[in-house]
Amino acid sequence: MNKTINQKAWYFVIPVFVLVAFNAAIPLMTVVNYSFQETFGNNVFAWEGTRWFKQILLSDRFHAALGRQFAFTFIILLIQIPLGIAIALTMPKKGWGVPVCLILMSMPLLIPWNVVGAMWNIFALPDIGFLGHTLNSVGFDYNFTQQPGDAWFTTILMDVWHWTSLVVLLSYAGLNSIQPAYYQAAEIDGASRWATFRYIELPKMKKVLTLAILLRFMDSFMIYTEPFVLTGGGPGNTTAFLSIDLVKMALGQFDLGPAAAMSLIYFFIVLLVCWVFYNLMMKNEAQS
């Protein structure tokens, strides 16, 4: 039987193509153009070659922001992934507890990001905030607006509060998809709780955990709103993560050229990490 070849369906892709062109391709091309030029506004541009790239790559400011960004992402992954798995393991598998837990877990995910930042800002204020006041009254010298360590602590705590649920929900879905037969087999073999986790639950959760790590990596690597509202990058520059530093450079100082170069470098790092995780996910897919 001969199949008729009809490629007309491609026309349906045109709207998406136009949309992507306007919200991604054209702005990205403009960023590339800006990154090689100097401007003082008013559409006056002067060619600078690779100067901005060199400047950014060698600047202490960029190194510091990149270092802070990786440190932040690493710390929150280190906390959120194990914590999320632990919570998912303790959540009930049936009964009225399931919807209650799921709804409670989803709540932080539903709150707009700037509201999360504002909430935690007020919550952590040393004089009137519940967290700040309590910490100070039990003897800790806590002030996130002035002490870098406290600012980091608060930012990380906020992110853990906001996003651990995502890891929990994904892990919970992964756990629920395990057939009871695996657990029965483990029980017959007399496997310990740890062995069951290590050799049954963890391998079965591999796919969703890779996804969870990818999502959490990307979101935390591009984090802007919450630390911007909470600390504004301060005190000093101690919580100015990459995107905050980028916006300071682009809009605060109106250094469009260096900011464009920096966003391209940022973009390449994000692209590389995405590619690595995509391949890991495809590998998991191929194995199962």
Add this chain to the structure above:
Amino acid sequence: MFTKLYAATWGEVGKAKEKGFFDFDLFSWMAWTWQTAAFFIFIVLCITAMLIWEKKVPGGSPRKGILGLDTTRGDRLFISLLGSAFIHLFWLALIGSILWVATIICIGYAIVVFRYV
């Protein structure tokens, strides 16, 4: 439409310039230069070449390369381009000048990627 545009090199900054043929108001904010335009034309040509290649030899010639990854032609192009970006960036950071050497390294890198990865 007939407002004057301004110059694109340091020597001409501040001097009014006659509106050229390609100075559409729609595009002038994008600050095109021939170098960046050439770069994007190169990317478009790469994709076009991939399309033609796919027409000639369909299937994308999938294989498991030396990295242990299942790659097709498109993956190899992506790895070549992203890798080239990083090679150029590292070259700029570590050496800084004679950037065309990095470009030659990238071409070699792309050949290796298309051959073995």
